[in-house]
Amino acid sequence: MRQVLPAIFVALLPVAASAAPPATEATAQAWIQAEVFGRGQYLETDDDDFNEFVLDRAEVGIGLRRSGLGGALLNFESVRSATPESLFGVDGNSLIVRAKHAFAFADPVLGPGRLRLAAGLIADPWITTLEDGYRLRAARPQASESSGFFDTSDLGASASYALWDGVAELTVAWMNGEGRNQVEQNTGKNATVVASVRPWKPIILGSEATLALHVVWRDGSVGQGFAPNHRLGGAVTLTHPSLGAGVEFISADGTQDLDVPAQVIAGWVDVDVYSHWLGVFVAAESQTFNTDMDDTSRLRLEGGLYSDVVERTQVTSWRHDVASEPGLSRLRIILHGRTDTYGDSAGAVVGSPGLSDVYQIMLTAEAAGLVF
Amino acid sequence: MMAFRLLLVGVLGIAACQCQQADDPRSAWLENTIYEDHQDILLREPELAQLKFEKMAQSPFNYFRGSASQYLRDVSRPLKTRAAGFSDATILLVGDPHPENLGVYRDLEGDQSFEFNDFDAATFGPPEYDLWRLVAGFIVLESQASTSCDLGPAVVSGYASPWPSVTTDVEGTIIADLKQRALRDGEAREELDDYTLVEDGVRTLRLGDIEAREGSLFVDTLVAPTPAQRTLVQRAFDSYLPTVATRAQPGNIKDIALRLGAGVASYPFQRFYVLTEGPTASLDDDIILEVKETLSAPRGANLPLNPDKLWASNGERVVDAQRRLQSSPDVDPLLGWGDAGGMSFRVHERTKYQKGFDIVRYQEKMAEGDWDCADAADFATAAGQALAASHHRAGFKVSLSPAQQHETSSFAADYAAQALEDYERFKQLVERHAWSPRLR
Numbered sequence: 001m002r003q004v005l006p007a008i009f010v011a012l013l014p015v016a017a018s019a020a021p022p023a024t025e026a027t028a029q030a031w032i033q034a035e036v037f038g039r040g041q042y043l044e045t046d047d048d049d050f051n052e053f054v055l056d057r058a059e060v061g062i063g064l065r066r067s068g069l070g071g072a073l074l075n076f077e078s079v080r081s082a083t084p085e086s087l088f089g090v091d092g093n094s095l096i097v098r099a100k101h102a103f104a105f106a107d108p109v110l111g112p113g114r115l116r117l118a119a120g121l122i123a124d125p126w127i128t129t130l131e132d133g134y135r136l137r138a139a140r141p142q143a144s145e146s147s148g149f150f151d152t153s154d155l156g157a158s159a160s161y162a163l164w165d166g167v168a169e170l171t172v173a174w175m176n177g178e179g180r181n182q183v184e185q186n187t188g189k190n191a192t193v194v195a196s197v198r199p200w201k202p203i204i205l206g207s208e209a210t211l212a213l214h215v216v217w218r219d220g221s222v223g224q225g226f227a228p229n230h231r232l233g234g235a236v237t238l239t240h241p242s243l244g245a246g247v248e249f250i251s252a253d254g255t256q257d258l259d260v261p262a263q264v265i266a267g268w269v270d271v272d273v274y275s276h277w278l279g280v281f282v283a284a285e286s287q288t289f290n291t292d293m294d295d296t297s298r299l300r301l302e303g304g305l306y307s308d309v310v311e312r313t314q315v316t317s318w319r320h321d322v323a324s325e326p327g328l329s330r331l332r333i334i335l336h337g338r339t340d341t342y343g344d345s346a347g348a349v350v351g352s353p354g355l356s357d358v359y360q361i362m363l364t365a366e367a368a369g370l371v372f
Numbered sequence: 373m374m375a376f377r378l379l380l381v382g383v384l385g386i387a388a389c390q391c392q393q394a395d396d397p398r399s400a401w402l403e404n405t406i407y408e409d410h411q412d413i414l415l416r417e418p419e420l421a422q423l424k425f426e427k428m429a430q431s432p433f434n435y436f437r438g439s440a441s442q443y444l445r446d447v448s449r450p451l452k453t454r455a456a457g458f459s460d461a462t463i464l465l466v467g468d469p470h471p472e473n474l475g476v477y478r479d480l481e482g483d484q485s486f487e488f489n490d491f492d493a494a495t496f497g498p499p500e501y502d503l504w505r506l507v508a509g510f511i512v513l514e515s516q517a518s519t520s521c522d523l524g525p526a527v528v529s530g531y532a533s534p535w536p537s538v539t540t541d542v543e544g545t546i547i548a549d550l551k552q553r554a555l556r557d558g559e560a561r562e563e564l565d566d567y568t569l570v571e572d573g574v575r576t577l578r579l580g581d582i583e584a585r586e587g588s589l590f591v592d593t594l595v596a597p598t599p600a601q602r603t604l605v606q607r608a609f610d611s612y613l614p615t616v617a618t619r620a621q622p623g624n625i626k627d628i629a630l631r632l633g634a635g636v637a638s639y640p641f642q643r644f645y646v647l648t649e650g651p652t653a654s655l656d657d658d659i660i661l662e663v664k665e666t667l668s669a670p671r672g673a674n675l676p677l678n679p680d681k682l683w684a685s686n687g688e689r690v691v692d693a694q695r696r697l698q699s700s701p702d703v704d705p706l707l708g709w710g711d712a713g714g715m716s717f718r719v720h721e722r723t724k725y726q727k728g729f730d731i732v733r734y735q736e737k738m739a740e741g742d743w744d745c746a747d748a749a750d751f752a753t754a755a756g757q758a759l760a761a762s763h764h765r766a767g768f769k770v771s772l773s774p775a776q777q778h779e780t781s782s783f784a785a786d787y788a789a790q791a792l793e794d795y796e797r798f799k800q801l802v803e804r805h806a807w808s809p810r811l812r
Contacts, residue, residue, distance in 0.1 A: 045676055047462050086668030088686060088716075185407070223404030224806070226394045259397035260451065289450045296450035298674075340676075348448050348674045349457035349498045358676045 028066045032371035035059045037138040039364035046354030055095060056138070056364070070106035070117075074099070079181075100180060101153050107319075113163040116171075116319070121180060123153050125160070125171040125194045126216045126233075130248065132319075133210065133239030136270055136281055138366035139334050140302055142248065143266035143285045149231060149252045151179030156189070169196045177220045177229055190220025190229060209240035216250075228254035242272040251291075260290040276308040281336075295343035298356075304336025328369040337361050399797045402442065403806050406798075409441045409670070413640050414807060420632075420640035422808070423589055427639055429802040430589075433472070433731050435795040436512045437636040440468040440493050441670035442794065443505055446787070448497075448672030455783030457500045458776045463766040464693055465502045466759065467493030467669055468637070470509030474755055475728030476550045477703040478558060480618060484551050486543070486758060487698045489728055492638060492718075494693030495669040499763050499770075500780075503531055506759055507784035510752050512791055517735045521745035523752040524781045524788075530756025532772040544750025545743060546734070550727050558725030563660050567594065567645060567722075568627075575655045577629040577647050590633030594645060597630045604713045605644050605663055612663075612710030612719045615688075617695065620705040622659050623649025631662070641665040642715070645722060660722040661706065665715055666690045685709065687716035697762040 037056040043049060058078040065071030077100040081089025090096055103120030127150055130142045144150045156175030163169070170193070176183075177190030193216070200211040218231040233250035247267040255262055270281035285300040310331035338360040347356030394400030407414075414421045428438040447454065466473075466488050473490040510523040569578045583592035597605065605628050613621070627647040634643055642665040650657030666686040683689040687709030695701040706721040729751075737743040760770045772780070801807075 043676065046460055082668075086671075087683070087689065088668060092684065185404075221394070223400065224407050225400030225403030227397060227400035227404050228394070254397065259401040293450055293452065342674065345450050345454065346674070348672050349459075349500050350454045351456035352460050352498065354460040355457075355462060355498055356674045356676060 029064070029071075031063045033059075033061045033063065033369065034371065035366075035368040037364060037366050039362045041360055041362040044359045045357060058095075059100065061101070068108055070104065070108070072104045073101050075101035098180075110161075113161055116160045116162070117158070119157040121153055121155050122158050122173065122175070124150050124175075125158055125173045125192055126150050126214075126218075126231075127152055128319075129171070129194050129196055129214050129216075130235060130237070130246075133237070133244065134246075135244045136268060136283070138332065138364055139281065139304060139306070139336050140268070140283055140338075143264045143287070144233070144248060144250050146285070147250065147252075147262075147264040147287050148255060149250050149262075149264065151181075153180045154178065154190075155180075155184070160194075166196070167198050169198075170194070177222050185224040186221055186226050188221040188226060190218060190222075192216065192218040192231075204240055205242055207241045209238060209243075212237045212239070222254065227259060230254060243270060245269045260292060263288050263291055270306075276311040279306045279308070280304070281306065289346055293345055295345040297343045298346050299341050300338060302336060302338045304334055304362075306332055306334040306336075308332050326370045328367065330366065330368045332366040334362075334364040334366065336364065396797070398794070399801065402794055402797050403801055405442055405445060406439075406801075407807055410807065417640045424636070424639040425802050425807060426587075427589055427636055429799045431516055432792055432795045433509075433512050433516045434636050435798055436509060436791050437468075437470060437472065438639075439791070439794070439798075440505070440637060443508075443787070443791070444501065444670045444672050446790070447501060447504060448674060455500075455504065455779050456776075457498060458772055458780070459499055459768065461499060461768050462496050462675065463499055463763060463768045464696060465493075465495055465497050465499070465766075466697060466762055467491060467495055467502070467693070469502050469506040469755075469759055471513050471729050471734075471751075471755065472731055473728070474758065475726060476547070476554045477698070478554065478723075478725040479700060479703050480620060480705050484554065485699050485703055486547050486550070486754060487703060488758060488762060489726065491690045491693040491697065492666055493669040494690060494697070495671055497672050497675060499766075499768050501672060502759055502763070503528070503756075503780060504784050504787060506531075506755060507781060508788040508791060510755070511785055511788035513731060513734070515788070515792060516731065517738055519738055519745065519748065521748045521752075523748055524784050525777070526749040526752035527756040527759075528772070528777045528780050528784075530753035531760045531770060532777050533753075533757060533760070544754060545747040546729070546751040547754055550729065554725050554727035557727070558723055560724070561656070562724045563722055564656075564658060567629075567660060568647060568658070570655060573655070575626065575647065575658050577627045577645055577660075579629060583633075585633075592634070593632040594629040595632060597628050597644065601630060601642075601644070602628055604715070605646060607712035608663055608710035608715070608717045608719070609646060609661075610710070611712060612708045612717070615691065615708035615710070615719075616706060617708070618702045618705045622661060622706060623651075626658065638664065641667065642717075659706070661719055662722040663710070663717045663719050666709075666718050685711050685716040687711060687718050690718045697765055699761065 036058045039056060040053045042051045055078060059075055061073060061075035063071065063073045076097050078095045079098055080093055081096045082093040099121055101121055101123055103118045103122045105116060105118040107114055107116045127145055130144060131137060145152060154175040156173055158171060158173035160169060160171035173192040175190050178185055194214065196212055196214045198210050198212045201208050213236050215234045216231060220229045221227060222229040230253040231250055235246060235248035237246035238244060249265045250263060252262045264285065264287040266285035268281065268283035270279060272279040282303040286297050288297040290296045310328050340358040342353045342356040344351055344353065347353050349355055410421055428435045468490060469488055473488055475489045476484050477487050478484050507524045507527045510527050514521060514523055566582055567578055568575050577594055579594050579596055581593045585591055606625065609625060625646055625648050629645045631643045631645050644663040646661040646663055648659045648661060650659050668686055683692060691707055691709045694704065694707060704720050708719050710717045710719055763770060
């Protein structure tokens with residue numbers, strides 16, 4: 001099997017290159033995009049409190065594409081240099097820059113759909129699928145990502161085929177399985193399959209909404225000990241320029257630091273209630289760290305208000321042609337709160353949830369745009 | 373439709389994939405987490421890292437000493453081997469309390485005290501983490517020594533004894549033995565005899581095996597440092613001098629050597645002996661300093677706040693924790709830290725006035741009948757009291773009900789059993805060279 005997928009990709013590449021007629025007149029584009037989420041937050045537990053400024057995300061990306069053929073994407077992100085398990089990294093615990101995505105892709109129109117091939121440090125297909133049209137990334141990453149069940153990107157290759165403008169889409173990916181912060185630790189590879197259908201695109205408030213159903217399956221191993229690394233999940237999402245909603249569920253067998261089964265279920269709703277000036281969102285997420293035991297869940301409740309000082313316009317994505325003009329394409333301020341409450345057996349010490357329960361108030365600024 | 377057909381082939385191929393996975397998830401977890409913990413050391417000091425694994429595989433207690441990170445992962449996450457806590461507190465922890473991290477000190481006034489002596493893993497967390505580990509350590513000790521003195525409850529009982537508990541309440545034979553030998557060897561300046569030699573009126577460090585190697589394992593060896601290491605130590609020494617908190621001060625450096633063979637968890641870390649001038653120009657009061665690399669402490673999961681921003685380096689963390697958690701900040705008079713070359717070091721005097729509990733001596737004395745279970749229980753109780761005293765200094769007032777004491781003892785027994793099972797897994801991993809360098 002390990003030889004099958006590379007063979008498929010190798011076989012596909014020349015096919016894609018030779019058989020892909022451009023959908024429209026071929027245009028070449030190059031862009032630089034930037035995105036920053038920064039926040040100030042106050043945290044409180046039963047035992048202590050704390051306040052700090054945090055840089056959640058600072059990204060800059062360089063993209064190249066030629067319509068109907070493909071291109072390349074190179075995304076850099078900031079990250080604290082110390083690992084979660086250590087106190088000190090580069091010069092204390094400095095913010096440093098690392099590669100988040102670095103891949104080449106081909107995306108020819110082929111038959112009734114579009115084929116997408118990517119290789120390199122590629123975006124995780126499940127996270128990419130969930131984030132398509134998701135409007136709350138600055139306030140809350142999707143539960144699949146925040147739970148640690150999926151990493152944003154990994155080294156490998158993927159192929160997807162989207163029929164009829166995405167009404168049905170199938171993606172297969174073959175990756176190291178260690179995520180973007182680690183080299184390959186074993187000779188096994190992680191195989192991921194994501195299938196989506198978008199059967200209904202109603203007009204709501206004058207704009208098209210998209211209802212989508214997604215499923216994901218992953219098989220593989222992690223670490224040099226070949227620890228199991230399975231995922232099975234699904235999601236239903238509704239995307240629209242002025243609102244969003246969804247639920248997701250992931251069952252995980254084996255995670256980075258645990259040899260136990262775990263799961264997460266989450267849902268969210270966000271609505272612009274007064275043009276782009278005022279919106280509201282709520283979200284709930286229950287992560288069970290060990291489904292074989294009782295009271296091992298963490299319940300996370302979130303909610304807040306947001307205001308788009310600069311209304312969002314379509315920001316470019318490697319999956320679509322560039323649609324924005326250069327300039328600031330979003331400036332959003334979010335005032336939000338979050339509570340994490342742990343089951344009796346879920347926290348740092350059994351029966352002492354006060355050690356782990358957290359109450360947070362955050363003011364987040366999100367800015368994104370194209371440089372050119 | 374060619375692309376669709378090819379994708380279908382890919383999906384079916386993946387569905388048929390029997391990706392290689394471990395048969396024993398716990399063994400895979402052990403292999404993965406030990407690799408994570410040692411990744412940098414495996415790259416930097418591959419031979420010493422392998423020797424550390426060999427040393428851990430020598431005995432259950434050595435494995436226990438080298439696996440504090442696995443312990444912390446286990447107790448802070450929802451696995452079946454967990455016990456209910458007895459506090460809602462987050463305090464400064466000793467981090468890795470176990471029998472061999474206990475010993476005696478002598479301060480500048482000549483007073484001896486019984487203390488924890490290793491704070492490399494000091495961090496913030498709930499006090500239960502320290503207590504469970506200390507109790508489990510005594511149970512593993514008993515397993516290795518083949519004794520049945522029921523030391524776990526003795527530790528808990530010592531920990532729970534009403535404040536003010538002082539560590540000399542229950543001194544007993546074993547601590548008295550430590551103090552007496554420390555006084556004898558310290559006054560004889562045995563460390564100078566062991567580690568130095570005098571030629572032509574000049575004292576230098578004695579290079580070579582101070583104690584014979586056990587196979588390929590260093591036990592006590594001094595080797596000449598590289599020029600880069602010598603510069604590193606000199607710079608660390610310069611930054612260390614202002615951090616000494618007592619009136620004691622070492623003089624100029626006379627000699628430097630790389631020390632190999634010490635510790636279990638810290639076996640592959642950089643550790644230097646530095647011979648310095650003493651208070652006078654006489655050769656007899658020369659001082660040996662130990663300059664030991666410090667790395668980050670293992671941390672528990674799901675502890676949300678991060679008060680460890682108190683410190684600017686790991687050396688400062690370890691030294692600050694020692695000063696706060698020992699009976700007095702000047703128990704270790706030449707204690708300090710130094711940073712150089714992106715590394716951080718704990719520095720203190722290598723003096724025989726400081727002597728740690730040794731499991732081999734314990735086994736011998738118990739086997740020979742010189743010590744008995746009552747002596748062992750006294751020592752265990754004193755260890756519990758020493759931990760309670762440290763926690764009290766960290767701001768936690770110990771109070772355990774009888775039911776909590778019982779649960780603590782039984783959980784620690786369960787965890788010790790887990791550690792002994794893991795030791796068997798670990799030996800198998802070492803036998804198949806799980807962490808050997810591989811071609812990339």
